[in-house]
Amino acid sequence: MSLAADVLQGNRRALARLLTAVENHSPDAVEALTKLYPHTGQAHLVGVTGSPGTGKSSLVSQITLALRKSGKTVGIVAVDPTSPFSGGAILGDRIRMRDLSGDPGIFIRSMATRGSLGGLARATANVIRVLDAAGFDIILIETVGAGQSEVDIAGHAHTVLVVEAPGMGDDIQAIKAGILEIADVLVVNKSDDQRAQNTIRALRAMIELSSSRQEQTWINHHGQLTAVLASPDAPSEHNGTHWEVPIQATNSLSGEGIAELIEILDRHRAYMQDNGGLAHRRHMQVVAEVDALLSETLLAHLLDRVDRSRLATLIERAVARELVPQAIVELLIGDFL
Amino acid sequence: MSLAADVLQGNRRALARLLTAVENHSPDAVEALTKLYPHTGQAHLVGVTGSPGTGKSSLVSQITLALRKSGKTVGIVAVDPTSPFSGGAILGDRIRMRDLSGDPGIFIRSMATRGSLGGLARATANVIRVLDAAGFDIILIETVGAGQSEVDIAGHAHTVLVVEAPGMGDDIQAIKAGILEIADVLVVNKSDDQRAQNTIRALRAMIELSSSRQEQTWINHHGQLTAVLASPDAPSEHNGTHWEVPIQATNSLSGEGIAELIEILDRHRAYMQDNGGLAHRRHMQVVAEVDALLSETLLAHLLDRVDRSRLATLIERAVARELVPQAIVELLIGDFL
Numbered sequence: 254m255s256l257a258a259d260v261l262q263g264n265r266r267a268l269a270r271l272l273t274a275v276e277n278h279s280p281d282a283v284e285a286l287t288k289l290y291p292h293t294g295q296a297h298l299v300g301v302t303g304s305p306g307t308g309k310s311s312l313v314s315q316i317t318l319a320l321r322k323s324g325k326t327v328g329i330v331a332v333d334p335t336s337p338f339s340g341g342a343i344l345g346d347r348i349r350m351r352d353l354s355g356d357p358g359i360f361i362r363s364m365a366t367r368g369s370l371g372g373l374a375r376a377t378a379n380v381i382r383v384l385d386a387a388g389f390d391i392i393l394i395e396t397v398g399a400g401q402s403e404v405d406i407a408g409h410a411h412t413v414l415v416v417e418a419p420g421m422g423d424d425i426q427a428i429k430a431g432i433l434e435i436a437d438v439l440v441v442n443k444s445d446d447q448r449a450q451n452t453i454r455a456l457r458a459m460i461e462l463s464s465s466r467q468e469q470t471w472i473n474h475h476g477q478l479t480a481v482l483a484s485p486d487a488p489s490e491h492n493g494t495h496w497e498v499p500i501q502a503t504n505s506l507s508g509e510g511i512a513e514l515i516e517i518l519d520r521h522r523a524y525m526q527d528n529g530g531l532a533h534r535r536h537m538q539v540v541a542e543v544d545a546l547l548s549e550t551l552l553a554h555l556l557d558r559v560d561r562s563r564l565a566t567l568i569e570r571a572v573a574r575e576l577v578p579q580a581i582v583e584l585l586i587g588d589f590l
Numbered sequence: 591m592s593l594a595a596d597v598l599q600g601n602r603r604a605l606a607r608l609l610t611a612v613e614n615h616s617p618d619a620v621e622a623l624t625k626l627y628p629h630t631g632q633a634h635l636v637g638v639t640g641s642p643g644t645g646k647s648s649l650v651s652q653i654t655l656a657l658r659k660s661g662k663t664v665g666i667v668a669v670d671p672t673s674p675f676s677g678g679a680i681l682g683d684r685i686r687m688r689d690l691s692g693d694p695g696i697f698i699r700s701m702a703t704r705g706s707l708g709g710l711a712r713a714t715a716n717v718i719r720v721l722d723a724a725g726f727d728i729i730l731i732e733t734v735g736a737g738q739s740e741v742d743i744a745g746h747a748h749t750v751l752v753v754e755a756p757g758m759g760d761d762i763q764a765i766k767a768g769i770l771e772i773a774d775v776l777v778v779n780k781s782d783d784q785r786a787q788n789t790i791r792a793l794r795a796m797i798e799l800s801s802s803r804q805e806q807t808w809i810n811h812h813g814q815l816t817a818v819l820a821s822p823d824a825p826s827e828h829n830g831t832h833w834e835v836p837i838q839a840t841n842s843l844s845g846e847g848i849a850e851l852i853e854i855l856d857r858h859r860a861y862m863q864d865n866g867g868l869a870h871r872r873h874m875q876v877v878a879e880v881d882a883l884l885s886e887t888l889l890a891h892l893l894d895r896v897d898r899s900r901l902a903t904l905i906e907r908a909v910a911r912e913l914v915p916q917a918i919v920e921l922l923i924g925d926f927l
Binding site: 585 | 620922927
């Protein structure tokens with residue numbers, strides 16, 4: 254039986270094996286992904302992002318336990334785009350999850366960057382697909398930090414949950430502005446902290462100030478392919494309904510606010526389904542993925558055929574300032590096409 | 591006379607006009623860049639990065655004023671990779687620089703993301719080249735935040751200066767670990783803050799702990815082309831000398847520590863020149879740029895020839911889960927090659 258068939262039957266060892274193949278971009282993975290693709294699209298994909306120290310990982314554990322109590326199965330993908338530098342802080346957090354891992358209704362996968370960020374984003378997309386096809390009801394995609402990688406990874410989710418902790422200064426808030434714009438739901442964790450109410454007030458003010466629509470933000474980041482294709486309108490544009498970003502206080506130690514948060518997640522999923530938001534995000538994500546895969550594969554074809562000593566000579570001439578990089582590109586593409 | 595010739599003669603209006611052309615990727619810019627390229631390589635390129643609230647922009651102003659006093663000319667490129675989201679916090683900071691802008695020995699350019707981050711990184715590289723060819727002695731490249739874009743932009747600099755402020759919690763330090771590894775010089779600004787000494791101690795401990803060499807970090811991020819080319823060794827590998835990352839306390843209000851910081855910058859430039867570090871960074875940067883330009887240009891060629899209605903149909907089939915994105919890519923490349 255094929256790896257894909259084993260995964261569809263709920264075989265956990267096959268699942269783990271396929272995920273490793275996917276992370277290594279092995280040919281087996283391509284075949285299995287093709288078979289699994291029609292089985293995807295059932296899971297609710299929830300992105301969870303926020304700075305280290307917000308208690309994000311404990312929150313993910315609490316959400317998971319609560320979902321399990323209501324009979325739902327949960328896949329967790331923990332992505333650390335900073336790990337080539339810092340050595341993977343998020344992986345350490347996973348230790349806390351050990352008590353979850355005996356439950357067959359939960360599957361946890363940690364991912365770190367190997368090589369390029371683009372490679373990580375694509376591997377993450379495929380890992381999510383495999384878990385989706387494997388039948389998990391909800392997939393939590395946990396990322397750390399603030400930056401383009403968050404936005405890319407959030408692009409895979411139906412619902413993006415941004416976690417904040419009380420008492421962060423205004424300086425930090427400034428850098429967070431970008432992350433707020435991708436949030437469907439805001440969580441202020443550590444609600445027992447006396448500064449929690451202040452943070453909630455500050456976040457509410459920031460949300461009200463932010464006039465730009467988040468769907469627009471996604472579109473700006475989809476590269477050349479978007480310009481060629483007629484983009485579908487963001488659903489908020491041709492539809493009267495509007496999603497007010499809720500701010501939920503939680504305490505991942507006492508469990509306070511977790512039940513309310515899960516209700517909000519359900520409500521957001523229903524909203525996205527009703528107003529066409531799911532279909533829109535899905536379309537944008539496919540376009541972005543094809544764009545990235547196309548340029549990467551084209552380059553691989555060119556490099557496959559390139560004369561390496563000629564390439565090395567051209568690079569050296571650019572280093573010596575005899576040739577601009579653009580000129581090298583034209584020469585190489587001229588040879589290739 | 592051509593735009594390039596005017597820029598070489600020190601015409602400021604031509605310079606501003608060319609920079610706009612460069613940012614818009616206009617054909618004029620390509621021609622001028624080709625002419626200017628042999629005139630580049632004289633300036634000392636200094637990256638300045640750090641979170642909002644560290645007083646980074648005031649520090650850049652102070653460094654600039656001090657450099658001007660010693661007769662050096664200064665170009666400032668302020669890059670805000672977060673601005674498609676947050677609306678460009680760094681641009682606001684520029685207002686403080688108004689008092690610098692009457693001096694013809696200073697040229698300030700603010701850049702924000704239009705479209706992709708890759709596009710911003712490339713435009714930044716070209717803006718730096720133009721200022722370099724225009725004869726500025728030192729070019730300060732100021733970026734905000736923490737993420738891949740910092741690393742990319744830092745890749746253009748000979749000397750990377752990371753600015754910290756006193757009193758940042760351990761949580762924040764964790765995310766900063768990545769940024770520390772790209773630092774050639776650390777600055778603890780706001781040295782009058784009573785917590786400054788603690789921050790200096792914490793940073794020193796982090797530097798001593800970090801065993802990985804920064805040159806290695808660059809190499810990991812240079813994409814497919816690096817794998818094809820034989821990479822030159824990082825200079826630290828075949829050379830006995832070693833750069834101890836200095837930590838300099840500064841106060842951008844009183845000017846304390848600025849003279850010492852400028853001495854450190856000079857010392858680092860001399861070190862990089864002596865041990866081959868400059869040549870190595872330059873090589874890696876050319877490779878990264880050719881890699882990015884190649885994939886982008888190849889994709890542009892393909893999209894130029896693609897049947898748009900066929901492309902749209904394929905995308906819709908992927909959205910409907912009938913076709914994996916990888917299959918679309920193979921079909922399109924099959925048509926193209």
